[in-house]
Amino acid sequence: MLRPFALHRPGTAEEACALLATLGEDAAPYAGGTELLLLMKLGLLRPRHLVDVKRLAGFDVITDGGSLTLGAAVTHRAVERSPLVAARCPLVAAVARHVANVRVRNVGTVGGNLAFADPHSDLATLFLTLDAIVQLVSPRGRRELALADFTRGAWETARAADELLASVRLTPWPQGTAAVYVKFGVHERPTLGVALALVLDASRARVTEARVAVGCVDPRPVRVPSVEARLRGVAVPELEDVAGAIGELAAAAVEPDDDLHGSADYKREMVAVFVRRALRIAAGRARGASTPIPQFPHAVIA
Template sequence: MLRPFALHRPGTAEEACGLLARLGDDAVPYAGGTELLLLMKLGLLRPRHLIDVKRVAGFDAITDGARLTLGAAVTHRAVERSPLVGRHCALLAAVARHVANVRVRNVGTVGGNLAFADPHSDLATLFLTLDATVELVSGRGRRELPLTDFVRGAWETARAPDELLASVRLTPWPSGTAATYVKFGVHERPTLGVALALCRAAAGARVGEARLAIGCVDARPARVPAAEARLTGVAVAELEDVAGAVAEAAAAAVDPADDLHGSADYKRAMVAVFVRRALRIAAARARGDVAPAARFPHAVVA
């Protein structure tokens, strides 16, 4: 059961920000409700006002240009099906196809996912490899900050109470990038997410730049510069030779805690295993091979 609340349905960002500024801590932005309504049902959050952002002009838009912009109220389903996303970042569409379950994807939004900052988010991990920035608007103005600065910890962001997450902007990888996202887990939310992009790795060439992000095992997802450095400049044909060092660097970079998903040691071991697997998949894609047919139990490969 939910406790009663007032529902606001602003049509513009200005109107929504005005409400947030006026109502303060009594109000929360609301879109798909896939996270918010759960906490409200449990009584962990008791907002007196919900500000529905789904009718805010432009919030459901996906636009391209120098960067790919996803409005905060764009659903996972819309990301999965967007021709623009497919053209600029096919992997993102594939990841969206595997978020949670079909019911969550039909109503859950990109903005809600990021603003909630659940440590077990697929999108945040992938977005780190796409140099994501988020756009925050308020009555005081507009600011853009890197996703790494926005997500501060588990369920904690840099959003001020009067600010609204308006959009996320991504920088698609250059053509010739081979990438994958692999997640693993037996619970509803993933135990581990690994996003890996090998940029400018046309067949036979070397890795120009590597991007590796690990999610779910720490309070917030993070890139692993030490592992990325191990991959830069490596010939595609020789990626297997550095797989061990890359996996080790990734495992050393995380600082997991024991919880229902497993012990800290287990998670660290799985980081090494799945980084190695992600590298094998991305390397195969870089060579133009069909991705390895091996199916990993309890894992999803996008």
């Protein structure tokens, strides 16, 4: 059951921001509602005004202009099925297929997901490896922030009360990049997410650049520069030789706590395990191997 609120359906982002500025803490932007309405039902959030951002011009479109821009109100389903996403960031489409469940994907939005900053989410982790930039609009104008700076902690972002997350811009990897996203956990939301991308040279023989992010373990997802540095320049056939080392590096880069998802030491070890596994899968993809992807219990591989 929801407590009463006034619904606002502004026509433009400027109007929406003006409303947010006027209403202050009493208002919340509303898109799919899959997270917001849930917390409102629990009484954890009690906004008296909802500002619907689904109808704002440009908020529900996916555009390709060198980088790939996902409007904040684009649903996970739309991402999953977009030919543009499939062409430019195929792993994003593949991961979208595994966000939460079919009903959440049909309604929930990319912007809502990022703006809620639930630490147990898939998109933010993956987007870090795509050098995601979020665009925020407010009565003061527009600004851009790296996703890494936007997400400050668990359920905490750099968005000001009168700001709207308008879109997120992804920098697609070069064609031929071998990448994978793996998530693991027995709970409804993932215990661990690993996104790993190997940018290859023209002959697909060597890693020219790597992007690795680990999510769900720390309050916010993190890129792992130490792992990326270790992978840079490694020949594809030799990736297996560094699997153990990069697992250890990744484990050293996270600071998990004990919680329902597991003890800190277990989670740290799982980071090592799944970074290794992600590397092996990506290495297989780099080789163009046709061997089937291994299946692991309680793990989803995209």
